[in-house]
Amino acid sequence: MYKLIKKQKQARRGELITRKGGVQTPCFMPVATKGALKTLSIEEVKKLNPSVVLGNTYHLMLRPGSQAIKKMGGLSDFMNWPGPILTDSGGFQVFSLSGIRKISQKGVRFNSHLDGQEFFLSPEESIKIQNNIGSDIMMVLDECVELPVERKYLTESIKLTSDWASKCRDYFDKKIASKDKKKNPLLFGIVQGGLEFDLRKKSAEDLINIGFDGYAVGGLSVGESEQDMYSVLEQVCPLLPEDKPRYLMGVGYPHQIVEAVKCGIDMFDCVIPAREARHGRLYQFSDSRAWKDEINLLEKEKFYTTVNAKVKKFEFNLEPIRKESQFAELREYSKAYLRHLFKVEDPLAQRLATLNNLEFYLQMMKLLRQAIEKK
Amino acid sequence: MYKLIKKQKQARRGELITRKGGVQTPCFMPVATKGALKTLSIEEVKKLNPSVVLGNTYHLMLRPGSQAIKKMGGLSDFMNWPGPILTDSGGFQVFSLSGIRKISQKGVRFNSHLDGQEFFLSPEESIKIQNNIGSDIMMVLDECVELPVERKYLTESIKLTSDWASKCRDYFDKKIASKDKKKNPLLFGIVQGGLEFDLRKKSAEDLINIGFDGYAVGGLSVGESEQDMYSVLEQVCPLLPEDKPRYLMGVGYPHQIVEAVKCGIDMFDCVIPAREARHGRLYQFSDSRAWKDEINLLEKEKFYTTVNAKVKKFEFNLEPIRKESQFAELREYSKAYLRHLFKVEDPLAQRLATLNNLEFYLQMMKLLRQAIEKK
Numbered sequence: 001m002y003k004l005i006k007k008q009k010q011a012r013r014g015e016l017i018t019r020k021g022g023v024q025t026p027c028f029m030p031v032a033t034k035g036a037l038k039t040l041s042i043e044e045v046k047k048l049n050p051s052v053v054l055g056n057t058y059h060l061m062l063r064p065g066s067q068a069i070k071k072m073g074g075l076s077d078f079m080n081w082p083g084p085i086l087t088d089s090g091g092f093q094v095f096s097l098s099g100i101r102k103i104s105q106k107g108v109r110f111n112s113h114l115d116g117q118e119f120f121l122s123p124e125e126s127i128k129i130q131n132n133i134g135s136d137i138m139m140v141l142d143e144c145v146e147l148p149v150e151r152k153y154l155t156e157s158i159k160l161t162s163d164w165a166s167k168c169r170d171y172f173d174k175k176i177a178s179k180d181k182k183k184n185p186l187l188f189g190i191v192q193g194g195l196e197f198d199l200r201k202k203s204a205e206d207l208i209n210i211g212f213d214g215y216a217v218g219g220l221s222v223g224e225s226e227q228d229m230y231s232v233l234e235q236v237c238p239l240l241p242e243d244k245p246r247y248l249m250g251v252g253y254p255h256q257i258v259e260a261v262k263c264g265i266d267m268f269d270c271v272i273p274a275r276e277a278r279h280g281r282l283y284q285f286s287d288s289r290a291w292k293d294e295i296n297l298l299e300k301e302k303f304y305t306t307v308n309a310k311v312k313k314f315e316f317n318l319e320p321i322r323k324e325s326q327f328a329e330l331r332e333y334s335k336a337y338l339r340h341l342f343k344v345e346d347p348l349a350q351r352l353a354t355l356n357n358l359e360f361y362l363q364m365m366k367l368l369r370q371a372i373e374k375k
Numbered sequence: 376m377y378k379l380i381k382k383q384k385q386a387r388r389g390e391l392i393t394r395k396g397g398v399q400t401p402c403f404m405p406v407a408t409k410g411a412l413k414t415l416s417i418e419e420v421k422k423l424n425p426s427v428v429l430g431n432t433y434h435l436m437l438r439p440g441s442q443a444i445k446k447m448g449g450l451s452d453f454m455n456w457p458g459p460i461l462t463d464s465g466g467f468q469v470f471s472l473s474g475i476r477k478i479s480q481k482g483v484r485f486n487s488h489l490d491g492q493e494f495f496l497s498p499e500e501s502i503k504i505q506n507n508i509g510s511d512i513m514m515v516l517d518e519c520v521e522l523p524v525e526r527k528y529l530t531e532s533i534k535l536t537s538d539w540a541s542k543c544r545d546y547f548d549k550k551i552a553s554k555d556k557k558k559n560p561l562l563f564g565i566v567q568g569g570l571e572f573d574l575r576k577k578s579a580e581d582l583i584n585i586g587f588d589g590y591a592v593g594g595l596s597v598g599e600s601e602q603d604m605y606s607v608l609e610q611v612c613p614l615l616p617e618d619k620p621r622y623l624m625g626v627g628y629p630h631q632i633v634e635a636v637k638c639g640i641d642m643f644d645c646v647i648p649a650r651e652a653r654h655g656r657l658y659q660f661s662d663s664r665a666w667k668d669e670i671n672l673l674e675k676e677k678f679y680t681t682v683n684a685k686v687k688k689f690e691f692n693l694e695p696i697r698k699e700s701q702f703a704e705l706r707e708y709s710k711a712y713l714r715h716l717f718k719v720e721d722p723l724a725q726r727l728a729t730l731n732n733l734e735f736y737l738q739m740m741k742l743l744r745q746a747i748e749k750k
Contacts, residue, residue: 034721
């Protein structure tokens, strides 16, 4: 399931085996929230060549609906993405987006943010929906707690999360798993516990006892300081089995990803590169040798900058958006033209910026993999 | 400048020679209003392979400004489009979009619809701006009159339009034209006169007396019936010189273009394929042999249909958007997926529909050229 290839201090270079093939880690998984990497065609996604893309169960269960996706052969066929797909449980968006919700031992009742329709998401239902979607890497349903929170609430919450994780495992084993193990999706548990180390430890132990194909660290990047986040990772990663992949959910900025890799995290997803592209923010390496694979990111302090494509100084800048890009559009269009596209609000602007940022993120992961392999 | 290759009744198959090469006519010119074919990258535009694209002087003079475009080497370089560019005079948008405006013999004073900034557009200024933009085919400034209008007003208006046309010609000859005729842009006059035949005739005669590289028919598709539009074309086209191209501005729906070609029109532009794509409307040939060049459009009554991509019947339709397309995206994505993209409002939806519609329009023009050449 996971092969550790090389370790450098805590940083791990590995390979995650899915039913759709191997995934070189550390890896970054771009987010196809609603079954598409916003503004990009799948031809462009294939050129970007991420190893995994992430679909959001909450959004997909509402539109087009998980039964509809199943009927059409699964999300891979629907969106023409041949590689592995990871789905979240739906829980995070239920807690952050939906209207009135009621949480119980059995699951969470909520109303769609689109039309108010009522749904009930149980641990079993979440796995069933993810399976309908055709997920290759499924996540258990967990309670996503906003920080800060009382310790008492958090203690109860991780109990619930462990209980739900156990129910997900059971449902998966009974209803999803086939005897041909190579055809099975993977199922990941999620360690919760806020910033309380003993609760994180308890959560990790519970999940390891249940047994999963991988372990995610959830409930981070929700308002705590970066230092707090790194502390949790430094404490939690050593508790997790060496022979399973570790996934830090929803994180983050490039430097956060590098730090998390140093702590021993293998997998990442984040909306930042796409969301910031929408606002015109472009990510770029401080040293263009990064595009020739000549930078060791584990040894660099500050390796990137961002710039807003709408800035005045780009008004007459005829340099290419990025001359090192594999995309003709980024090599041939000027910064001045990109600025103009943002000013006149052509959707092409967002698309070019998204390509730029995702290409940056994926190159960053490549550099991290190389850096760990070296020496 | 224009070579008539073949005539079939009034329909003309020809070649327009511009400083950027020959343009096979009849032709359709997609609209790059603000210096981009909305949602499309220039890589996609090049694959569509239109012979000319149209830029809107009004929008470009406001953003990024005609001086800015000049400074950056012209619109061709700015948007990476190597082929010929036709620009309108700016007049149409001044009359339809801008705020308070005051028209005089000298030109039209108006306020930008963006920020209220005051501008004055004279015939001379329009040509100067179009030249700054780097236009290969320029249009004279004309008064765009809304129908219905009193005959008295229309009579005065065509006098003004002729006067402005003359000023444009003079300015062009003195300030733009070089001795090396091959390097000169073309300058087109615009016949006005509403639905009054004698005024159209007067307008055409005035313009022919001044002498232009081509003649446009303006002031149509502004609320009159299709029959009225065809009547004007039937009456006006025979008045225009055989050895000059004829351009019907801002028209139209596919069947209108076919009818206008039958009247002797050579060039078209229209926002319909892009605007309707935004709303999910897809154009398609009734007979798929049209994609194999096997349909004679001059002999067909009804050759196309439209369908809205958002219709319920596409919910589970796994057929490709269009299997005959040169674009992998249209061949590989299903109708169900396109419907989903519209439902979740991903900009990719508009882009796919725009590609579909422009490919349809350009194939229609190819079929028309073939039909005229035949027999």
